[in-house]
Amino acid sequence: MSKTIDHVAENLNQLINEKIHSLESPVERAMALIGDKYSLLIIHALYQFEKQRFVELETQISGISPRTLSARLKHLERYGLISRHQFPTIPPRVEYALTDKGQGLANTLTELTAWANQWYPYKP
Amino acid sequence: MSKTIDHVAENLNQLINEKIHSLESPVERAMALIGDKYSLLIIHALYQFEKQRFVELETQISGISPRTLSARLKHLERYGLISRHQFPTIPPRVEYALTDKGQGLANTLTELTAWANQWYPYKP
Numbered sequence: 671m672s673k674t675i676d677h678v679a680e681n682l683n684q685l686i687n688e689k690i691h692s693l694e695s696p697v698e699r700a701m702a703l704i705g706d707k708y709s710l711l712i713i714h715a716l717y718q719f720e721k722q723r724f725v726e727l728e729t730q731i732s733g734i735s736p737r738t739l740s741a742r743l744k745h746l747e748r749y750g751l752i753s754r755h756q757f758p759t760i761p762p763r764v765e766y767a768l769t770d771k772g773q774g775l776a777n778t779l780t781e782l783t784a785w786a787n788q789w790y791p792y793k794p
Numbered sequence: 795m796s797k798t799i800d801h802v803a804e805n806l807n808q809l810i811n812e813k814i815h816s817l818e819s820p821v822e823r824a825m826a827l828i829g830d831k832y833s834l835l836i837i838h839a840l841y842q843f844e845k846q847r848f849v850e851l852e853t854q855i856s857g858i859s860p861r862t863l864s865a866r867l868k869h870l871e872r873y874g875l876i877s878r879h880q881f882p883t884i885p886p887r888v889e890y891a892l893t894d895k896g897q898g899l900a901n902t903l904t905e906l907t908a909w910a911n912q913w914y915p916y917k918p
Contacts, residue, residue, distance in 0.1 A: 691917040696910035697838040705831035714821040778905035786820035793815040
């Protein structure tokens with residue numbers, strides 16, 4: 671069952687990947703990859719803290735379920751925005767980090783951050 | 795039925811609005827508002843073309859259903875990112891435009907656009 675889902679997801683991603691380049695609007699191309707609630711939060715967390723383990727990301731991103739986090743990480747890895755490094759320890763340690771492509775995306779968040787701070791300041 | 799849905803949506807938005815300021819991460823604050831596939835595309839279309847009618851936006855944003863477009867426009871209007879102006883013509887003409895807050899958000903898309911063009915160039 672899980673294999674079937676992975677297979678369907680893989681085919682879907684292939685189709686999406688081919689389709690991305692054919693979208694005329696650059697914002698549309700970006701949204702095809704990161705147009706969901708959590709992708710930019712994951713990118714931002716990895717930008718701030720460099721390497722992060724699954725549980726660390728779970729703590730950084732409030733309200734995300736392990737299932738969703740896992741799905742988003744797979745998605746971002748598949749599209750080359752993050753890398754996954756597994757250490758041969760017992761128990762195995764897995765760390766996620768930004769690739770160059772992901773780093774470039776993280777750099778675009780500076781202005782978004784300034785915008786949010788201007789219009790929606792943090793009030794604890 | 796529709797009224798009930800509007801009422802529920804209104805309450806939900808109220809809760810979200812109060813919650814936004816309490817989020818520590820500015821990216822999380824931004825995502826609470828525009829963390830979906832279409833909001834930034836709508837903002838970008840209004841940035842490029844200034845005033846837009848519903849049918850014009852529908853043409854700009856490939857793949858969006860009228861139902862989703864309508865819901866996103868209501869959402870963005872409710873949060874003060876876009877304005878809706880109805881002209882007393884027959885049939886009535888409705889135009890959407892960016893507010894200052896929305897304009898500020900649109901300005902942050904310049905870098906995202908450059909990133910998308912670098913890593914995912916347009917191939918028709």
